[in-house]
Amino acid sequence: MKSKKPIFSSIIFAAKNSYKPSKPNSSLKSSNLINHFRSQPISFLDKLWYSSSSSSTPSDPDSVSVKSNPECDEPIDAGSSIRKPISLWPGMYHSPVTNALWEARSNLYEPVIPNSPTNINSNNIKQIIPKPPSKSRTSVVYKFSTDYVLREQYRNPWNRMRMGKLVEDLDALAGTISFKHCSSDETLTSPLILVTASVDKIVLKEPILVERDVTIVGSVTWVGRSSMEIQLVVTQVTKERSDDSDSVVLTANFTFVARDSVTGKSAQINQVKPETEDEKLLWEEAEERNKRRKEKKREQGKIDAGEVDRLNILLSEGRIFSDMPALADRNSILISDTCHLNSLICQPQQRNIHGRIFGGFLMRRAFELGFATAYSFAGSAPCFVEVDHVDFLKPVDVGNFLRFKSCVLYTELENPDKPLINVEVVAHVTRPEKRVSEVSNKFYFTFTVNSESLGQQIRNVVPATEDEARRVIERMDAETER
Numbered sequence: 234m235k236s237k238k239p240i241f242s243s244i245i246f247a248a249k250n251s252y253k254p255s256k257p258n259s260s261l262k263s264s265n266l267i268n269h270f271r272s273q274p275i276s277f278l279d280k281l282w283y284s285s286s287s288s289s290t291p292s293d294p295d296s297v298s299v300k301s302n303p304e305c306d307e308p309i310d311a312g313s314s315i316r317k318p319i320s321l322w323p324g325m326y327h328s329p330v331t332n333a334l335w336e337a338r339s340n341l342y343e344p345v346i347p348n349s350p351t352n353i354n355s356n357n358i359k360q361i362i363p364k365p366p367s368k369s370r371t372s373v374v375y376k377f378s379t380d381y382v383l384r385e386q387y388r389n390p391w392n393r394m395r396m397g398k399l400v401e402d403l404d405a406l407a408g409t410i411s412f413k414h415c416s417s418d419e420t421l422t423s424p425l426i427l428v429t430a431s432v433d434k435i436v437l438k439e440p441i442l443v444e445r446d447v448t449i450v451g452s453v454t455w456v457g458r459s460s461m462e463i464q465l466v467v468t469q470v471t472k473e474r475s476d477d478s479d480s481v482v483l484t485a486n487f488t489f490v491a492r493d494s495v496t497g498k499s500a501q502i503n504q505v506k507p508e509t510e511d512e513k514l515l516w517e518e519a520e521e522r523n524k525r526r527k528e529k530k531r532e533q534g535k536i537d538a539g540e541v542d543r544l545n546i547l548l549s550e551g552r553i554f555s556d557m558p559a560l561a562d563r564n565s566i567l568i569s570d571t572c573h574l575n576s577l578i579c580q581p582q583q584r585n586i587h588g589r590i591f592g593g594f595l596m597r598r599a600f601e602l603g604f605a606t607a608y609s610f611a612g613s614a615p616c617f618v619e620v621d622h623v624d625f626l627k628p629v630d631v632g633n634f635l636r637f638k639s640c641v642l643y644t645e646l647e648n649p650d651k652p653l654i655n656v657e658v659v660a661h662v663t664r665p666e667k668r669v670s671e672v673s674n675k676f677y678f679t680f681t682v683n684s685e686s687l688g689q690q691i692r693n694v695v696p697a698t699e700d701e702a703r704r705v706i707e708r709m710d711a712e713t714e715r
Contacts, residue, residue: 308374311383363506369414370452373406378446387443394441396617397600404429404593406451407463407487414453414461415502425500426492429592432623433486441482445469455519459499460490462519544702551697565693568701571641573606579633590629595660599637599676603656606639607680611654612689615680627662627673634663641694643705652691654680677708
C-alpha cells in the first residue's frame with residue numbers, strides 16, 4: 234500500500250516568468266526574523282496550493298469565479314475559496330472573502346508584472362489618467378441562502394451576522410477597488426503602497442439576516458492628489474420587495490492613501506471622472522466630507538469657553554464615587570469599572586501584501602472586543618448600531634505587541650425601548666525592546682439591546698477624571714455635528 238505523503242510535501246510555488254519569491258534565510262537568528270518579515274511584502278505571483286493528495290498540480294485557475302479583466306462586472310463569490318483546494322499567499326492574512334479578493338487582485342496583475350521585480354521602480358511611472366468610477370466598481374456576493382458552509386463562517390452564537398467579519402471584508406474590498414483604480418491597462422501607474430487612512434461613520438440601517446443573500450458593491454467616488462474615497466453599499470434582498478434601492482442595509486466610506494514604495498512619500502494617483510448624475514453627486518458629497526475633515530483638524534486643540542462648565546457637570550457624580558462612595562448613585566457606574574483589555578503579538582500570517590498588519594483584521598478585533606464590552610455591561614447580547622469615524626494613525630508591523638483597551642464611554646437612556654451604549658476601543662502599538670507605546674487606532678462603536686431581553690436596567694456611565702470627561706465631550710460633540 235502506497236503511503237500518503239504529508240500535506241506539506243504537496244505545497245508548490247507557481248512562479249511566473251522565472252520570478253522566484255524571496256524566502257526567509259534559515260540561518261537567520263530569531264532576533265532578526267521579525268525585521269525579515271516586516272521587510273517582506275507579498276507578491277501576487279507567490280501562490281501556494283494546499284492539497285491532501287500527493288499530486289503537486291495546482292487547482293484549475295479557471296474554477297475561480299473571478300475574471301482577470303479589471304473592468305469585469307461579474308460579482309465575486311464570497312464562498313468560492315472554501316469548496317476547492319484553498320489558494321493562499323504565504324504570510325498573508327486570509328478569510329473566505331479576503332481569499333477571493335486577493336485572488337482577484339492576482340488575476341488583475343499577473344499578466345502585466347515585468348519579468349523581474351527590479352524593473353518595478355520609480356522610472357516605470359505611467360501618465361496619470363482620469364478613470365470613471367465604473368472602471369473600479371467591484372461587487373462581492375454572499376450566497377448565504379444556499380451556502381451553508383459560508384453561512385457558518387459569519388453566524389454568531391445568537392444566529393445573527395458577525396458584524397466584525399463583515400467590517401473586515403469591507404476593508405478588504407475597498408483595498409481591491411483602490412488597486413483597480415490605480416492600475417492601467419499595462420501596469421500600475423507607479424510602484425504604490427495603498428493603505429487605509431480612515432473610515433467614515435458606518436450606520437446599520439436595518440438588521441442583516443445571516444440566512445439571506447448579501448451583496449457588497451463599491452467604487453472610487455472621489456480622488457485628491459494622493460488619497461481616494463471608496464463608497465461601499467451593502468444590500469440584502471427582502472422577501473417583501475425585490476427593489477435593490479429598498480434593501481440597502483449599510484453604507485460605508487473608506488479613505489485610502491497612496492505612498493511611493495521606495496521613498497515612502499505621498500504619490501499622485503489617477504483622478505476620477507464621474508459620468509452619471511449619481512456619480513457627480515457622490516463626488517460632491519465626498520468633497521464636502523474632505524473639507525470638513527481638514528477643518529476639524531485645524532480646530533483640534535482649541536478650548537471652548539463653555540467647556541470648563543461642561544467638564545464640571547460631567548465630573549460632579551464621578552467625584553461622589555471617589556469621595557463619598559456610599560452615597561453614590563446606584564444606577565450609575567464609573568467608566569473605569571467597564572474596562573476590558575485584549576493583547577496579542579502580531580504574527581506574520583496576519584500581514585497584508587505590503588508586509589504590515591491587515592487593517593480589516595484590526596477593525597474586526599476591535600469590534601469583537603467592543604461587542605464583548607457592551608455584552609458584559611448590559612447583561613444581554615447587544616445589537617450593532619453604528620461605528621463612528623476611524624483614523625488609522627500609526628501602521629502596525631509584524632512582531633508588534635498590540636493592546637486593545639475598551640470601555641463604555643457613555644450611555645443614552647432617553648428611549649427606554651432602545652438604550653444606546655457607546656463603546657470606545659483604543660489600540661496601542663507597543664515595542665517593548667524600544668520601550669515605546671503609541672496609539673495606532675481609536676474606534677467608537679454604538680450598540681443597543683432589546684428591551685424585552687434585558688434582565689436589568691442599563692446604568693448611567695460617569696467619568697472620574699478630567700481626561701475621561703474630555704473624551705466624553707469630544708464624542709458627544711462629534712455625534713451632534715453629524
